[in-house]
Amino acid sequence: MQFSQFGEKFTRLAGISQLMDDLNQGLKNPDAIMLGGGNPAAIPEMVELFRQETALQLENGALLKAMLNYDGPQGHDGFRQALAELFRKEYGWDISADNIALTNGSQSAFFNLFNLLAGDYADGKKKKVLFPLAPEYIGYADGGLAEDQFVACKPHIDFLENGLFKYQVDFDALEVGDDIGMICVSRPTNPTGNVLTDEEIIKLDEIAQAKNIPLIIDNAYGTPFPHIIFSEVTPFWNQNTILCMSLSKLGLPGLRCGIVIANTAIINALSNISGIINLAPSGIGPALMQRWVESGDILRHSADIIAPFYQQKAQQAVAWLQEAIPAPKLRIHKPEGALFLWLWFEGLPVSCQELYEKLKQHGLIIVPGHYFFPGLPDKNWRHQYECIRLNYAQPEEKVKQGIAILQQVINEL
Ligand code: PLP
Known part of the structure; x- marks a missing residue:
């Protein structure tokens, strides 16, 4: 064939x-x-808490309701409102449910974002996704519709005591030309367990803003949930940042629930793509976790x-x-x-x-x-x-x- x-x-x-x-x-x-x-x-x-919550949401009808209905293409309204409220309260971010789109796992969000903001353009231009700190997540590698859609920068290696080392962004070598459509980092990083420092994130944000391109921060392991992070860092978001989160590493990868926080232009675009490809993201994760988000139990x-x-x-x-x-x-x-x-x-x-x-x-x-x-x-x-x-x-x-x-x-x- x-x-x-x-x-x-x-x-x-x-x-x-x-x-x-x-x-x-x-x-x-x-x-x-x-x-x-x-x-x-x-x-x-x-696992025991998930079991109890599932029983509760089955009992009160929320799970069945989610199973019996399609949500809108942007994802479950109540869950997005609860998330926006949480981020407003915790970090003072100026966001509403309109700044949030749900996806079937965050993996599919990356595919859509990489091809929305990089690749081949109608005027013949070609833009790439820049990974400023290689090594980076294996799951990004094949997510471009165009050939050669990614470019990465070697790290600076800092040798630490006790046989440990840490990668750092080599800002002297980092070149962000007009062929770059977006900058993307995972924080904490899969595969290394590195966490970009606040200074590194601020510098990357400045570069992205100066170039008028978005900065994606993949927060699949980050704070405030699932918080698989062992150092003190400040969560980061602004209108130029696309923050991707997920319920997977909380222990619920089978729910396939990804969360994208971005400006409304990006969220509307993702929502349109979602309608075409999925009709709607699954509502099971939102039905199960909404109460935890509202009560702060998730944190x-x-x-x-x-x-x-x-x-x-x-x-x-x-x-x-x-x-x-x-x-x-x-x-x-x-x-x-x-x-x-x-x-x-x-x-x-x-x-x-x-x-x-x-x-x-x-x-x-x-x-x-x-x-x-x-x-x-x-x-x-x-x-x-x-x-x-x-x-x-x-x-x-x-x-x-x-x-x-x-x-x-x-x-x-
Ligand atoms: N981002 C990183 C850094 C990951 O390690 C993973 C999964 O392993 C994902 C995103 C995608 O996770 P999911 O699609 O389950 O949300």
């Missing part, structure tokens, strides 16, 4: 497809140690249950890794948030893809690091082939076994 250009582009083996495939295989093979995917942990306390549970759970797991996994493979053989990106540890084996004698294959043969699934550099012009930069991403949020025994396999394979190499 001959596919269209669209078909050919979107049926290539994309990094994200490989990741989802491995995740699926890992789920089918009970012996595989699955430290590859981005599935959030099923935190028992949270309390994020800060009191989710953040400490992940922080403890990250610290534990770092300690095990440092004991198993001491620096300088292994350097670990300072874990500041998200579900992942980013491991750098400087001078690794094979590429991270080969390391991935070897680990897979031993029953450990991670994600090779080179996928996380979409748009990086320098394909020869060795660093991108020396790193892997590991999900530390799986059960302790699995993480321990995974680290033992990693230690064995690295020592053999």
